[in-house]
Amino acid sequence: MICYLSRNYRGVDNAGNKAKTDIEQIMEAHGFRNVGLKQTRYTNVAVAFCFTLFSVLKSFFSLRKGDVLVLQYPLKKYYAFVCNMAHLRGCKVITLIHDLGSFRRKKLTIPQEIARLNHSDCIIVHSESMKDWLLEKGIKAKLQVLEIFDYLSETQSSASDALPQSPCRVLFVGGLSSKNNEFLYKLGNNVPRSYEIVLYGSGFEPERLHQDKVDYKGFVSSDQLIASAKGEYGVVWYGSSLEGGCGVLGEYLQYNAPHKMSLYIRCGLPVIIWEKAGLASFVKKNNIGICVASLSELEEIFSKIDTDQYQEMKKNVLVISERLSQGFYCFKAIQQACADLGVKIG
Incomplete structure (x- = not known):
């Protein structure tokens, strides 16, 4: 079974959280099983922390041997723990990267982040250049390229059939x-x-x-x-x-x-x-x-x-x-990552 771990998201007006909740929605639509608690959007810091912690702990008891767990990265302090726990339960781990902390925010050194990511069996990266960068820095996990993030919305564009204006x-x-x-x-x-x-x-x-x-x-x-x-x-x-x-x-x-x-x-x-x-x-x-x-x-x-x-x-x-x-690029990347691990979906 292909699984994912839901958690608390403090506000989806944030672009990063919008991307993550969209991906959860795409995985749910394709029948992937949530091994954590139901997704929430509490804004209180203490409540959000506790909810995510309980979701992580629940996943330990929900995973079964042979499952593939898709994680969205970064998962802060829980990432290595969840990967190790999944492997202990006989599961494989696919990681979909949203942000590299060692590159932009400098919260980790590059060796620290590579060591952390190497807990995964396969990693979905943004681009070929990100793939090359990770390989150069010593990544050992298998790599697949996302290409572009999907963007879910039922709203239709008003500019879709508009003619170009002058001035541009x-x-x-x-x-x-x-x-x-x-x-x-x-x-x-x-x-x-x-x-x-x-x-x-x-x-x-x-x-x-x-x-x-x-x-x-x-x-x-x-x-x-x-x-x-x-x-x-x-x-x-x-x-x-x-x-x-x-x-x-x-x-x-x-x-x-x-x-x-x-x-x-x-x-x-x-x-x-x-x-x-x-x-x-x-x-x-x-x-x-x-x-x-x-x-x-x-x-x-x-x-x-x-x-x-x-x-x-x-x-x-x-x-x-x-x-x-429609979530085309996310699902395709997860399909390819699963194929790398010998698992066929879709």
């Missing part, structure tokens, strides 16, 4: 503080330009703009955004610079699969992404956007994309969006 509108959704995304203010102050910038999120610092040259929409829920987003492109970018790969978050883009890219696609928008990003090859392969070395290239690139080229990208985006809405 470029959207960014997420944290808007200059601490992590200084590039937004450099892009906003880069005037004159032929395209508009539309911002959704919190932490906006209007005083950092020399002129009122962006359209700030505030924070909206993901479902509301899918239903109402108006624009031509979504920007998948982080860091301090218009050049790709700057800063810790910018460099991390070389390996990870940002959840915001899935959200843009569900909004029906082609994407703009750094040419060396982990998902750049996915964008190129599926022709769902443009890959650039620097955001300063946008002016020239937009002038060369005609309506037919844009409509082709838009059509391809809608194909991927439908897959994301």
Whole structure:
């Protein structure tokens, strides 16, 4: 039996928790068995801690010999314990990575994280570049590539059949503080330009703009955004610079699969992404956007994309969006990981 371990999630407006609860929903829909307690969303820290602890303990008694347990990583202090417990019960462990603590948050050293992940039998990573990075650092577990995170929502995009507008509108959704995304203010102050910038999120610092040259929409829920987003492109970018790969978050883009890219696609928008990003090859392969070395290239690139080229990208985006809405990529990756372990599902 393929199993998973549910826990408490403190708020699904957080992109990471949205991704995790979506994956639980996908696994449940495919008949995977929850060996923990039922998923909850308590916001009280003490209650959340106790619930997750009891869910972990329950899993020890629920697992049976021959089961395959799918874990979502990080699982904080419980991860190694759950893996060891599963192996003790005669089970295999598949780990789906959401975040690498040693890379972005620096809460673990690289050797510590590799040692922790090596408790798994197979690991689902975001991209080929993340796979290569883990192999270089000494990972021993089998590896499969997710490609992109699914994004569940019953809301339909209002932009799915819209024709491109002139001037072109470029959207960014997420944290808007200059601490992590200084590039937004450099892009906003880069005037004159032929395209508009539309911002959704919190932490906006209007005083950092020399002129009122962006359209700030505030924070909206993901479902509301899918239903109402108006624009031509979504920007998948982080860091301090218009050049790709700057800063810790910018460099991390070389390996990870940002959840915001899935959200843009569900909004029906082609994407703009750094040419060396982990998902750049996915964008190129599926022709769902443009890959650039620097955001300063946008002016020239937009002038060369005609309506037919844009409509082709838009059509391809809608194909991927439908897959994301059905949990296609998560289930495929788990199928492949199970096959690596000699287990057939689906």
